[in-house]
Amino acid sequence: MKRLLPLTFTLLIVCSRAFSQTAPPSDIGSIKQNLKKLNVLGSVLYIAAHPDDENTRLLGYLAQEKHYRTGYLSLTRGDGGQNLIGTEQGELLGLIRTQELLAARRVDGAEQFFSRANDFGFSKNPEETLKFWDKDKVLGDMVWVIRNFRPDVMICRFPTTGEGGHGNHTASAILAQEAFSAAADPKRYPEQLKYAGVWQAKRLLWNTFSFGSVNTTSPDQFKINVGGYNPILGKSYGEIAAESRSNHKTQGFGSARQRGDAFEYFKTILGDAPKTDLMDGVDVTWNRIPFGAGIATKLNAINKAFNSDAPQASVKSLVDLLGDIDQTVATNKAFQTVRLTEVANSSYDYWHKQKTKELKDLIAQCAGLWFEAYAKEPVYAVGDKIDVQLQAINNGEIPIKLFGFENSDTFIGHADSTLKKGELKNWGYTLPAERVSQPYWLESPRSLGSYAINDDKKVGNPENPDAPAIWFSFNIYGKTLRYKRVIDYKYVDPARGEIYQPLEITPPVTANIAEKVYIFNSTQPQTVQLKLKSFTNVSGSINLKPVNGWKISPAKIDFSNKQKGDEWAAAFSIAPNDTKTSTAQLQAEVIANGKTSSQSILDIRYNHIPAITIFPPAEAKLVSIDLKTAGKKIGYIPGAGDLIPESLREVGYDMHILNENEIANSDLSAYDAIVLGVRAFNVNQRIAYQQPRLMEYVKNGGNVVVQYNVNNGLVTRDIGPYPFNIVNQRVTEEDAKVTLTDQQNPALNYPNKITDADFNGWIQERGLYFADNIDNKYATPLQMNDTGMAPNKGSLLVTNYGKGRFVYTSLAFFRELPAGVPGAYRLFINLLSKPKN
Structure with a gap:
């Protein structure tokens, strides 16, 4: 297959823009290293x-x-x-x-x-x-x-x-x-x-x-x-x-x-x-x-x-x-x-x-020339003007003259200014906000194995090579030198000091659907909440696109005279026409100032990386399941991080995050089940001391469900009441055949009858880090394997202990529940639901 290249051309440039600053470092060590590299x-x-x-x-x-x-x-x-x-x-x-x-x-x-x-x-x-x-x-x-x-x-x-x-x-x-x-x-x-x-x-x-x-x-x-x-x-x-x-x-x-x-x-x-x-x-x-x-x-x-x-x-x-x-x-x-x-x-x-x-770059470093371009505000909507502040200072003795500035190939202004030593010069310009600042590999829906790239020449770049930027033109000793600076936004954080982050160019209005998955186990309607935010002055409407087999009302909701930064909510009622197991995609559509878009906004913030803002499709998944639940109150002990609590709240469970004091001193019998997050026995150093207390809870009639852990770095190998080992064995084929080897096991029958159909539609994998050397007191009701591999029974371990039940599972529920996989929900609910004696 040949790959078609668009006619427009952008040279493959890898931008190693520093997180802490827009100009490259100019210390003597960097200068000496760069002098050597020139040769x-x-x-x-x-x-x-x-x-x-x-x-x-x-x-x-x-x-x-x-x-x-x-x-x-x-x-x-x-x-x-x-x-x-x-x-x-x-x-x-x-x-x-x-x-x-x-x-x-x-x-x-x-x-x-x-x-x-x-x-x-x-x-x-x-x-x-x-x-x-x-x-x-x-x-x-x-x-x-x-x-x-x-x-x-x-x-x-x-x-x-x-x-x-x-x-x-x-x-x-x-x-x-x-x-x-x-x-x-x-x-x-x-x-x-x-x-x-x-x-x-x-x-x-x-x-x-x-x-x-x-x-x-x-x-x-x-x-x-x-x-x-x-x-x-x-x-x-x-x-x-x-x-x-x-x-x-x-x-x-x-x-x-x-x-x-x-x-x-x-x-x-x-x-x-x-x-x-x-x-x-x-x-x-x-x-x-x-x-x-x-x-x-x-x-x-x-x-x-x-x-x-x-x-x-x-x-x-x-x-x-x-x-x-x-x-x-x-x-x-x-x-x-x-x-x-x-x-x-x-x-x-x-x-x-x-x-x-x-x-x-070396000339600028040696000359003590510093310059940058930054936006006055962190966010601008497509169609608006970006207020850009340009700064330059000559920290050295060399005569330097700044001629002017360009945006792409467009001349935007003369400076014609001699930069005197120690004098910080400022200029202001406005530029059009032309395209949403979406990472180029996320602009179109991807397949399972690869991203859809609209412009093949962008391939290779870690970030968007065409992010808004300014070219500075200087004259040094009679030679014209042009330099590029990407336009960032900078601000001062009281705890971290001066911070640079990428400039955000947004749709005029974003629409975030409150949940990524809506689970229905009847034809009763649910309310779908949307959070809208305007990034410019705007009027228009919001609607949910019709979905075959589902009822949605109202048809649309109007809004008017919204100002930049305004946030407001809209609510729609939605219900399936029948109780058959089915899935559908729900999409929100915004008409703002006569233009249609369907994008939400998502922020990722960690101190060790620049701020990340993307604009995913304004979508949610609708899932109609024949789902029965038992019990209401679930305790959750965090591990490395998963979305299990949010997923269980979606089907009506009262989720409570347990802290160490509560595990040690509270009445755990108030919980119908306690779930441990993925890799809890790898990342929670205190879990080794909490495990005996959890086993006491099980012995007295409780129900503990432990999700997968990796075999290296366990804080204790005493995970359950009886021994088993965790090994690096997986079933990576998400459609691998699953055999129900113990069809009478309560975990496969209460409150939902699990069948082969419940393993349809799983994503990415069946499970990882399966159990091995399993004590015979554990029931292993499932068996599965990848093509050409031996059958593996280590994905689900269930045992009665005292009056209660202990479950260890390597199945990838942390992926399946947030994705709204119907059968995964039915099975996980069963693991939470110990039959009453």
């Missing part, structure tokens, strides 16, 4: 499947010690994993992990890339992975990144032979091998060649590893010592790696700083094998381009003369060097006589663009 013309691309797969120590070494242009291509954004700090799942988790990866790259110095692949959950083999991902499209994304980034060396984290365990891991290596050759083949993805030339990397290596019991390294493999110390940064690469990896907070990957020698091992997969150096056979000096030797000589002189106490003294030489590089292009007749596309695809042109950008 290196080599690049390395590291490839794996997920956030956290990357080798941060190796990335830091390549970027900060060897000064190669270093990138990490994570095929997915980590959407299918678990979240240890919140309840976000799916693409919401992927948004957080995207920002965690960008934070990691700001530490280790590498750049970040992605494909359109979606992390749909654990996969046992690469065949399943490639089927869901759409191999051709994801391979095309990798080829696109390679052709733009032009790595001299490509490195895989995982092998094609399966030692990486996860099917996604193995698939990433399979695709990397094919992309290595495909990127150099003009017959593969030829539509890309309008914008990027073919590229052949020198070699593809596998970065072998020793993880737990799996050791793929050997003494005869090529190796490099990446454990050195960088005196300019004041850190070893083991320390840098730990700081980088510790940004993966949703995965609980806080890491200890490592010091001393550390070797990384490599096997050659394709291309020439390295013998003495990773870049054997690759000229990483200025000699790799025509007339580069002269540039290297001048750059070496600049480095030798650099004075840390007076970096501005190097500015004139750096500006002259920039002119020399530009002049080389202008006077090189060999490049003038070939076709334009060949010029654009030449190695010279690539390194000219890359080193020109680095050199321009």
Whole structure:
């Protein structure tokens, strides 16, 4: 399948915009590192499947010690994993992990890339992975990144032979091998060649590893010592790696700083094998381009003369060097006589663009030039004007003149201002708010395995490459230099100080439906509440689109004269026509100032990443279920975070979050059941002391339901009244056959009769981290397995203990209930409902 590229063109640019500021750091350490990098013309691309797969120590070494242009291509954004700090799942988790990866790259110095692949959950083999991902499209994304980034060396984290365990891991290596050759083949993805030339990397290596019991390294493999110390940064690469990896907070990957020698091992997969150096056979000096030797000589002189106490003294030489590089292009007749596309695809042109950008940034750093663009307000609606504040200051002695500003290719104003030392200059402009600031990979509905990208040239970018920005034009020593600054919003938080966050451009009105899922077990109507918010002055109406088989009233609700920032509520009544089990999609539609939209607003806020705001479809799921419930009051002990309490409230349960004091001292018999959140025995250090009290509750007639835990890092292995082990066994096929092996078990009969049909429509997986070595006092009423695997009975354990009942389940209820899966609701209600004796 060929991938069509729109006619409009946006160059693939990876923006490593700092969380804490819009201008790059200009400390002496950064300046010295950037001076060294100017003299290196080599690049390395590291490839794996997920956030956290990357080798941060190796990335830091390549970027900060060897000064190669270093990138990490994570095929997915980590959407299918678990979240240890919140309840976000799916693409919401992927948004957080995207920002965690960008934070990691700001530490280790590498750049970040992605494909359109979606992390749909654990996969046992690469065949399943490639089927869901759409191999051709994801391979095309990798080829696109390679052709733009032009790595001299490509490195895989995982092998094609399966030692990486996860099917996604193995698939990433399979695709990397094919992309290595495909990127150099003009017959593969030829539509890309309008914008990027073919590229052949020198070699593809596998970065072998020793993880737990799996050791793929050997003494005869090529190796490099990446454990050195960088005196300019004041850190070893083991320390840098730990700081980088510790940004993966949703995965609980806080890491200890490592010091001393550390070797990384490599096997050659394709291309020439390295013998003495990773870049054997690759000229990483200025000699790799025509007339580069002269540039290297001048750059070496600049480095030798650099004075840390007076970096501005190097500015004139750096500006002259920039002119020399530009002049080389202008006077090189060999490049003038070939076709334009060949010029654009030449190695010279690539390194000219890359080193020109680095050199321009270095000039601003040495000159003490600081400037930024920010909006006066955090939010603007499409069609309104953005009030932009521009600031610049010359902190050094170099004469600098600011000519003016541009937005994209449009000139927006003259400044014609000489920047005097220490004088902060301000300018104000207005720009049109043209497009909703939705992440480009979320603009259209996705499939199970991949995102739908409307503009293929945006692929690879971690964030929107066309976010509103201002170009500043300066004159320094007679040379015009243009710089881009993305428009952010900044404010002062009393506890955290000055904060920058992305500018939000919104629909005129958003409509949030109160619940994501509405559960009906009769034809009685329910009230659907909507929260509306205006982001401009507006009048219009709100309605719920008609749904076949459901009654909705009223037809619409009008609103008028709403001002920017106003919030109000609207309520509709909805009911199914009958009690048959069914599901449907409910969509809210807003007509505002004559224009129709159907978007809600969702904010994600964590202190370790920038604020995230997206605009999902204004939708909810309607589910009609033949559902019986028993009991009313449920206690809940939090784990790593799930939406089980909200899901149970939706069907009428009184949910109470239990704290430690209540577990120890209150009358637990008041609860019909107590549920433990996912991974509670991994993340709640006090649960080991609370477990005897819970077992006492069960013995006296209570009902405890424990959701899945992982086998590593358990605070106690005494989870239930009788022994069992937790192992890393899963059933990842969401439609895997489930056999009811004990059809008379009360858990399958009260208050709902569970049948095979209750396992239809599950999402992502059946379950994870199943039980094994199960004491025979437990009943195991379910059995299931993935294709080609042995039957597994460890997904559901039920036992009577004293007067009560204990349940341990590895079934993925934390995914199924928020998704409104009817059978999952029926089974989970049964687990909460111990029959009366």
